Amino acid sequence: MFSSTNRTSVFSRWPAFCLMPLLGLMLFASCKDDYPYDDKEPEWLGESVYKYLSEDGNYTTYLSLIDALGYAETLDRTGSKTIFPANDKAYEAYFQSLGLSGKASDVVKSMTKSQQQVLFNSTMLNMAYLDNMLANVPNTGQSDNSGEGIALVRASAASYLDSITFLDKDRLPATEYWADYASRGGIYLMDNTSRPNVIFTPDFMLRLGLTESDWTQLFPDKPYDEVGFYVNGSHVSGNQKNITCKNGYLHIADEVVRPLQNMADVMASHRQTSLFNQLMDKFSAPYYDEALHLSVQNYYGNAYASDTVFVKRYFNDNGVGACLQTPDKKDIPSTQMLYFDPSYNTMNMPTDMAMMLVPSNEAMENYWNSDRGKFLRSVYPTWNDVPMDVLSKFMKNHQLKSFVGSLPHEWSKLSDQKGFLLHLTPKDIEQSILACNGMVYLTNRVFPPIDYQCAYGPTLTSPITKVMKVAIDDNDWLKFHLYLRSLENQYNLLVPTDEAMKTYREPISWALWATEGVDKREIWSFKQIGEKIYADVYAVNEDGSQGAFKQTLGSSQADQNKIMNRLNDIIDMHIIVADNETEPLSGFIDEGNLQYALTKGGTILRVEGEGGATIVHGGGDDECGLPGANIEGGTDNIYFTENSHTFFIDKLLQDPFKSVYAVLKEKPEFDEFFSLLLGDPSVFAYFQEDKEVQAIFDQNTTEQSSGIGQIVTSFNNYRYTVLVPTNEAVRQAFSEDANLWTWNQISNEEDPALKKEKCLYLLNFLRYHFIDGIVPVAGNHFAKDYDTAARDKNNQFVKIRVEANGDQIRFGQTASVLTEDPSLYNILTRDYIVNNKDPQKATDILASSRAVIHLVDKAINYQQMGK
Template identity: 20%
Template sequence: MNRPLLTHILFLCCAIVIASCSSKEFDEYYARPDDLEEPIYQQLEARGNFTVLTQLIEKANYKDILGKAGYWTMIAPNDEAFERFFQEQGIANVSAIDSVLANKIVRYALIYNAFRTERLSDYQSNTGWEEDNAFRRRTAYYDGFEVKTVDGNEIVVAGSNRNNAPDGDPYIPGDNNNKYLTYFVDEYMTANGLGAFDYNYFFPGQSYTGFNVLGSSMVNADIVAENGIIHEVDEVSLPLINLDQKLETSSEYSLFRSILEDNLVNYVFDQDATTTYQNFTRNTDQVYIKVYDPALSFSPNNENYLKEADNDGQSDAYTMFVPENSVLQSFIDEVLLKNYASLDLLPKYVFEDFVNAHMVQNAVWPSLVEAYSNALEEDIRIDLSTEVNEAQVLSNGFFYGTNKVQESNLFFSVYTSAYLDPEFTLATRLYNDGSGYREIISNINSRYTLFLPSDDVLRDLGYDYNINREEWVYTNPATGNTVAGTIARSRLLRVLYNGIIPTPNDELNDLSGSGIIRSGDFDLPGEYIKWENNTVFAAGNEVLGNRVNIIGFEDQRNGRTYYIDNLLEFSEEAPGLDIMRLAEEPDSEYSNFYNYLENSLLYDPAAGSITGVELGTSYTFVVPNNAAIEQAVRDGVLPGDSTTGIPDFNPSNGGQQDQVADFIRYHILATRTASDDGLISGQIETLRRDGIGEKTYIGLITGPGELSFVDSAGRIADYIPSASNNLADRSLIHLVDNYLLYTE
């Protein structure tokens, strides 16, 4: 044998020996540990009481998946559970179950990731575990694509897997919209103030054990397998339907569903879904996503909850309160169609609001119902003890079938008078456009009087909305000048705010006498208006020489709506002109004060403007009567004859001119409008500044029928009721019996 050949043979022999040794060491190192538990399938098979389940696993083609490595939690019904299931479903035995049903049972019993009992109550947030904040887990089951008849045509449909936010996408490719499984464990229930009552509300025929999976009880928990955890239960769970599917399959709620389907659902073609479907089925059909209106709190067919975090469906779910057909029909007839001939004539926003009133973006537990608000931020007005016909845990939330409609503020308040009447669309548009007015007047817990102009009244007086340009327009009826956009909207906002009056004691239910009252909300005061002999008027009406007549009224749960033939106009003239007119009346008690004002350094007689007083800002003018002005002259506070009290209205001395200006400034209260209604009290800033430029203040004492002003020296000036409460631009002008004196 030649030497090279021998060398080669020896090398091969050595290599074989080395490889043999390495393979043995490799196998030993990576071999399955002797003490490692068997995988889920083998565990179930070996225990002997899961014979039906293992056969279904095989039919569902999950034997290989569950018989190897992985990371699952299996909620495993035992054979006794299947015996009862077969009886309930009319199934002879396991051989009668096809692969479709087998898939549903097996995949819905499979939870992604392995969870022992103590972890099931914890939420897997993006930042880590949140203890005792979870009661649901995502399963391996999802519905996928379905053929449905829509408008008489058969189409392939997939459900939204996101809520249809205005700036979002209702369908994300690759997300199968997996269904969730709900369980009830002591750790979560106790930590969240829940108990057996909450469980039995949904499962009245079952016993709460402290570890229930839907209607089943835990038999044997935390069975460890190589590829996960097994929890043995005594009942078989079929995949739960979602809220959308519940409405589709329950005829007793068909009227509610028709409101949704006819007005708030679209079927939108989706290329990604179509590609997935065609690749999977080899069919050429296009796929449409069932998309709910983005104004709704959530999409009832979305299994994913909010998806603000990947697993947020573990910690919360949706809730819908759905009225049965008979009570909903009564509501439609008596409320929604009070001023409309048919539902198809209602604006879309009415349907959005109505459905949102019955939606809660949380899982509403029965014992804690008072802690939740609906999508309109209202409390739940359904009595769960007497007004719920059925309650179900569904795959994406809780369902309550009710014998009552949620009595939303929007449908039972003074706001409703405009909202559900086609003659008042302009006012409704402004109430709804973010002005905050809707929230004020629809507050069912506070009483209001609403003065409501129709579209015809608004258009006759120059207001309209340009739909094409999406902007408000105002044309001055007297001059023909037109403004649009923000300026026009601001004018109308102010006019309509004059017609919103808090009346906790129904103060305006009788307008036959006379009086004054402040408009706007308590938290955001408006201007004062007056009533007399069944007419009402604001400062602008006095300037224009007209009044507002009542042409009808309607009582709602939180007050009264008056229908009016004119607008409560605001004044566009300077308050100095109002003081001038008061001074020009015969034997006027305002004349001495005005004469000082007219000749002062502060006043522009032509415009009626006072330096420091801005149009559109709230003020209170405190005007001493003639006798009080004369006393100020005698006291040397104002220029004139200190012996006789005869005023010098036009002093030439610069110091005296400053003295008059400071006197006037101290009698003008800035930023607040005070009346004798008790709504404002305390220290109020004046227009006067002291020697170093600091603000000065007047004290205010007020109550029903009482109004007094206290100066820095403690002197009191009481208002004279018969000559006070005079309207001006966002202001009131009062006559008082004393002058106010500022002292350092």
């Protein structure tokens, strides 16, 4: 696409031509040297830079800059420079664009020295480069590239000492770090890095793959050139480059090569970005640097003798440009940082720079007033009132660290720093502005972070969900924010308010009471302190109400582990996947279509009502006879995000505390089937070495864990349905199948083979009533096959057909749920495994299995049906 030549710099061929005659005189005064260039310069070498420009006659303005700064001798005799001058007409046009009238050279003379330096130094590099060398860097030897064609940013002759700005009090950021200087009337500011030049060469664009359509997006008013190049946006045509002088190269620009602002200055000076800039300034502060201050004193003499000059920095953790502490040396929280400092001039140079998407004031206001901005608007009066930790997420999402990796032809795949697509299109861009350290795009829409778009976004801002905010956003243990960021799925997120989080019935202690009768129940009251969650622990009165205070958990690592274990359990049952087409219990709970909803953790929640009047019940709430959770504030506290309906609820939902064993034991209607499930100790002792014969119930005790009471051995940290045939149905099954022996018959059998055969036959009969998948009577209509706990001769799980028709469910075309008595179906249970062989000493829930129990009218003898 672009042509590239491989020329050698005249200054590398003749590195010391000025010194050679002198050396000859000193060392060989009595000898004659036949080398011709000891006494004269090569004819092709050309005049000095200064003389070339003087003789041309069209560069009087540029020469006046050189003369005013005292650089005439330097550019007439010595050095190896690269110069980007422009002619008088270009300077006249430039000054007129700034509203400066008069002869251009006279305008130069009226400038301060600082203004002259800023204007001139951007036109000079302190090395001699042909155009094809401008994009080259030394080869490090660490890769297969030669270092050619990869440079974009070059250090110019500019110095950070060239310019010092006084920022008056009306323009100071309105934050605590700047307040003192407002009372003094303002502050002197300077950069702590020199502003470089940005040079787009054909070699760089070819190597990078920057296309003509990319160029048109970046610089719509500048022609694409495959021969010439651009310096700070000023064009150098192909016939005006590589003019060789004895002390450098001239590349004549079509217009003045003006100094570029950095990205921070671009935002501060653009009239359409004042709101975004105001928010960026909240992350800034003035810093005193003694070394810089001394440099200023040495450079400017007494000009700033009575003043202190500061550097404006932005809080960030980006490598060498990082700013990690406040001016008074306090560490800045990571939640209050940017990705990079937009005022740091040398970021990523020489091979790259940064990029920023800067929404216009109108775009910012449109987002604020939209449904997507509701969660901010409903809490904070204005953008300026958004706290730093919440605002940081928004500002950072508009920063991309690499311009090279973010070219327009890549926008359809462009992701933010967290890996989520930005969905940036050319239609989003109002203006492209080149800065010395990056490209600034003025946009007509905002690019909110994934945290704002997804399910937990409303928790970030709400004053009544601080506990859940910290829990969901935790990046060390729980990491639920990573799960809830998926925009490919839809969720219901139920967020208990801080008040609701004060009445947590701690599951281990309540399960011990419900299943074993050991009453050491506790109620925990969660609270947020800084970035951690603590829990005040209370005893429980006989009626289940909160009793006396016992202790506060949270100060130790062990406490934090314990709290995180419970918060993980809580959040798991407050997330409902809403778009699982294969799951009948999936959907949005406020739409009035679900009687039960399946949570991420595997439990089910009972749902009543719709919209703002939706009420949700946990199995533990129903078990304790407690009311369900209402949406706090009704419809006002339902938030529709990109991937969820998020609800603030006034009660913390609780899982059941009773196990399958405990529920079956207490219901006389379940007696016959429960007796069979208990088995016969003598039979299990006989087959204790036989892995095929396993009891239905056991405490599953190991050296490190155990169940809380008897748990179902075939359960495996999943969700299940348990069918309990009526007492009469169980008796009928035995009367109709001679192969179905009672435990007493099996115990008395002396033939080992027959004993095992009848034992497995009975166990599979029982296990067929344990179904992998939770199927409540929930008004659904579906037909689906599920695995059971029974196994066939090939050791594969035997399936059962489930057909739901509204409030009727039939299993295996035989058994139907009996729904006359609400206490005998849709009974929710939970089998717990904890982290100690003595459950009373356990601190954590290791695993659990949820189940729904139904009384059914028939026992399902699939083995007999198979015959």
